[in-house]
Amino acid sequence: MDRQTKTVSLSDERTVSYLDCGDPDGDPILYFHGSPGSRYEEWFFDRPARERGYRVIAPDRPEIGRSDYHQNYSLLSYTPDVAEIASEFDFDQFDVVGLSGGGTTALSCTVALPNRVTTVGLVCSWAPVGSEPQLANQRAPLDWVYKRLTALGPIPFVPAFSILGLAAQQLSPETFTVKLLSGSLSNADRRVLSDPDRQRFMTENTRESVRAGARGPARDAYLRYRDWKFDIADVLCPVKIHHGTDDSFAPYAFGEYLHDNTPTSTLYTYSNRGHLDFFTDLNTVLESLDADSTERLD
Known part of the structure; x- marks a missing residue:
C-alpha cells in the first residue's frame, strides 16, 4: 500500500497523502478512515469498487500517515481540504463513506458541502457523545477515560496514542490485536482477529496512523469526543447506516441514534457482527449507495 500511495498539494502548500482505488472512470467516493486509522483501510474497497463502477479516494487526515500538520484542525475546518481534494480530481459531486471515527468526518462534510455530497455511507460510525448525554452509558470502558481527558484539551491524548503506536510498532500483530486490545473486543471482533491476516492489517493500520508521531491521531480522536459544532439533523441527502449489533468500539x-436523528437515513443492521468485520467486507456498503431507497429500516 505504501507503493500505491500518492500525494496532492493543497493551496496552502500542505501535502495530503491518499490511496486511489477501484474503477479509474467510476463514480467518485471519498473514504474517511477510522480514528486511529489511515488510508490503508481503503484497499478493501478495490475489488468491490471496480465491480460496481466506483473510484475511491482515501486521504489521510492531518498529521496522519504522510499528510502534513494542520494548525487549526477541527471537524469543520477540515471540510475545505476535502472540497479542494475533490476538485483536484474534478469531482463536482461525490459520495462520502466514513468508517468508525471517519463517520464523523463524512457527516461534517455533508453539512458543510451540501451541494457536493450526494450520498453518505456510515460504517460502524461514531456518534456525538460529547453533546448527547443519552449516549454516555453506551461507551466502552476506555472511552470513559478519553471523554474525561477531553475537558483538558487534546494534549493529554498524546501519551495514550504514543503508547498505542509504540505497542503496534514493537509487539507482534497477535499480541497487539488479541491481547492488548482484548478488553475492548466483542465476541464477534475476537472471531475476526483469529485470522492472522487481519491481525497484521490492524497492526499496520495503527502503525501508519502514528507514522509522523502521536499528535495527529491524538487530536483527530479528541475532536470526536467533544461537541462536533454541527447538527446531524442538517444532513438532508440519503444516509446509509451500517452497524453490527455486537460492536463494542x-x-x-x-x-440507532444516527438513524433517529438524520431525516433521510436507512439503517442496515447486522446481527452478531462487530466493529472489525467491516474493515474487509465493504461490498454491502457500496451496494447500499446504489439504492434509491431512504426507507427507515430497523
Missing part, C-alpha cells in the same frame, strides 16, 4: 446504540 462503537455500540449499536450509536447507529
Whole structure:
C-alpha cells in the first residue's frame, strides 16, 4: 500500500497523502478512515469498487500517515481540504463513506458541502457523545477515560496514542490485536482477529496512523469526543447506516441514534457482527449507495 500511495498539494502548500482505488472512470467516493486509522483501510474497497463502477479516494487526515500538520484542525475546518481534494480530481459531486471515527468526518462534510455530497455511507460510525448525554452509558470502558481527558484539551491524548503506536510498532500483530486490545473486543471482533491476516492489517493500520508521531491521531480522536459544532439533523441527502449489533468500539446504540436523528437515513443492521468485520467486507456498503431507497429500516 505504501507503493500505491500518492500525494496532492493543497493551496496552502500542505501535502495530503491518499490511496486511489477501484474503477479509474467510476463514480467518485471519498473514504474517511477510522480514528486511529489511515488510508490503508481503503484497499478493501478495490475489488468491490471496480465491480460496481466506483473510484475511491482515501486521504489521510492531518498529521496522519504522510499528510502534513494542520494548525487549526477541527471537524469543520477540515471540510475545505476535502472540497479542494475533490476538485483536484474534478469531482463536482461525490459520495462520502466514513468508517468508525471517519463517520464523523463524512457527516461534517455533508453539512458543510451540501451541494457536493450526494450520498453518505456510515460504517460502524461514531456518534456525538460529547453533546448527547443519552449516549454516555453506551461507551466502552476506555472511552470513559478519553471523554474525561477531553475537558483538558487534546494534549493529554498524546501519551495514550504514543503508547498505542509504540505497542503496534514493537509487539507482534497477535499480541497487539488479541491481547492488548482484548478488553475492548466483542465476541464477534475476537472471531475476526483469529485470522492472522487481519491481525497484521490492524497492526499496520495503527502503525501508519502514528507514522509522523502521536499528535495527529491524538487530536483527530479528541475532536470526536467533544461537541462536533454541527447538527446531524442538517444532513438532508440519503444516509446509509451500517452497524453490527455486537460492536463494542462503537455500540449499536450509536447507529440507532444516527438513524433517529438524520431525516433521510436507512439503517442496515447486522446481527452478531462487530466493529472489525467491516474493515474487509465493504461490498454491502457500496451496494447500499446504489439504492434509491431512504426507507427507515430497523
